[in-house]
Amino acid sequence: MVNSFKGFLQLLKSEKVDGNLAKSSVLRVVCGNEAADFDSVASALTYAFCSYHKDPNNLVIPIINIPKADLRLRKDVVRTLGKLHITEDLLFFTEDLKRYKTRYNSISAVLVDHNEIEIASKDLISNVVGIIDHHKDENLYLDANPRIVKTTGSCSSLVFDFWRKTIFNSNSAKELAMLLMGAALLDTSNFQYKVEEPDLRALKCYEEILPDLDREEYYTQLKTDKANLDGLSVKDILKKDYKEFIFESADEKLVIGIASVGKPLEWLCNQCGSRSEFQQQCIEAQKEHAVNLFAIMTAWQDGHDFKRQILVMSPLKDQPEKIINAVTNDLKLKDFDQLDAKSFKNEHYYFNAFQQLNVAASRKQVVPLLRDAFHYATGK
Numbered sequence: 001m002v003n004s005f006k007g008f009l010q011l012l013k014s015e016k017v018d019g020n021l022a023k024s025s026v027l028r029v030v031c032g033n034e035a036a037d038f039d040s041v042a043s044a045l046t047y048a049f050c051s052y053h054k055d056p057n058n059l060v061i062p063i064i065n066i067p068k069a070d071l072r073l074r075k076d077v078v079r080t081l082g083k084l085h086i087t088e089d090l091l092f093f094t095e096d097l098k099r100y101k102t103r104y105n106s107i108s109a110v111l112v113d114h115n116e117i118e119i120a121s122k123d124l125i126s127n128v129v130g131i132i133d134h135h136k137d138e139n140l141y142l143d144a145n146p147r148i149v150k151t152t153g154s155c156s157s158l159v160f161d162f163w164r165k166t167i168f169n170s171n172s173a174k175e176l177a178m179l180l181m182g183a184a185l186l187d188t189s190n191f192q193y194k195v196e197e198p199d200l201r202a203l204k205c206y207e208e209i210l211p212d213l214d215r216e217e218y219y220t221q222l223k224t225d226k227a228n229l230d231g232l233s234v235k236d237i238l239k240k241d242y243k244e245f246i247f248e249s250a251d252e253k254l255v256i257g258i259a260s261v262g263k264p265l266e267w268l269c270n271q272c273g274s275r276s277e278f279q280q281q282c283i284e285a286q287k288e289h290a291v292n293l294f295a296i297m298t299a300w301q302d303g304h305d306f307k308r309q310i311l312v313m314s315p316l317k318d319q320p321e322k323i324i325n326a327v328t329n330d331l332k333l334k335d336f337d338q339l340d341a342k343s344f345k346n347e348h349y350y351f352n353a354f355q356q357l358n359v360a361a362s363r364k365q366v367v368p369l370l371r372d373a374f375h376y377a378t379g380k
């Protein structure tokens with residue numbers, strides 16, 4: 001039995017385990033969501049380690065659901081893992097999941113930080129055997145065990161709650177608390193917003209495990225790293241926190257991709273040099289992801305005000321307009337003319353930017369609204 005967190009990941013990477021796993025026809029993985037933010041990474045790694053601690057014969061591989069090359073875009077994740085001496089080569093990514101697919105008859109997954117298999121993983125994952133999440137419950141995989149879907153600021157708090165005893169009993173309690181607490185700090189802005197009971201309960205334990213940790217300092221570092229876009233192109237920035245969704249009705253289907261960005265549209269525009277270049281980059285992103293509708297949601301602190309914008313583009317004709325009209329009230333959308341989006345909008349391409357005055361609604365809230373609007377617009 002390996003005790004340290006790093007040792008566990010080394011074990012998973014070792015020939016011995018690889019060979020043993022190969023004897024079985026079913027592989028078990030635990031996947032975070034495709035945005036692969038701190039919460040997803042911390043939740044998946046902790047879940048895998050604790051499963052091993054509880055039953056060393058039943059290994060679960062933690063998957064970070066992005067290409068390996070994109071980990072560098074998440075500077076907050078990279079730095080904290082670095083502090084725990086965990087480097088990229090000890091982690092498992094989308095490429096690994098694809099490789100496993102060719103080796104195993106079936107792949108069973110525990111989903112953390114999401115509760116529906118993502119579009120890109122649909123052909124890779126055979127069945128869902130467990131869920132721990134804090135997004136809106138899609139009411140799928142009702143036999144999954146555990147099946148915990150609760151509103152919390154951070155999914156990490158639910159993972160902590162589920163594995164509390166194992167974490168306290170392990171020699172890696174400090175490392176795990178550091179990791180999970182990092183997720184909660186980012187998700188709740190240092191336990192100030194979106195905080196729920198499980199987040200506070202977890203915080204109490206983290207403080208018990210890490211009595212000397214300067215929470216404020218850790219939070220400031222994480223926040224700075226997360227916002228640090230130095231050396232990243234606009235293309236990179238649009239990939240840094242990106243998720244896809246499928247809306248389906250009886251006879252229509254819409255694939256939508258949403259990039260979240262921590263800077264205003266004007267800033268992205270400046271990075272590109274010109275409005276037309278920015279528009280070009282956006283359209284390229286839409287085409288590259290092969291989505292019918294691509295949106296950029298920006299959110300940033302402007303002095304004392306927290307602000308949001310949303311930019312929507314689509315080669316579809318009427319549907320985007322109908323959907324946007326249906327969410328205008330809820331999101332308090334106001335036309336945003338600074339990008340001169342209207343001049344770019346033509347009969348072949350929908351392209352429009354808005355200020356979102358309902359600043360409380362992040363992607364987590366916006367997606368269900370868009371889905372309802374889609375069903376309303378398609379008359380179902």
Ligand SMILES: [Mn+2]
Pocket residue numbers: 039040113134154155
């Ligand atoms: Mn989360």
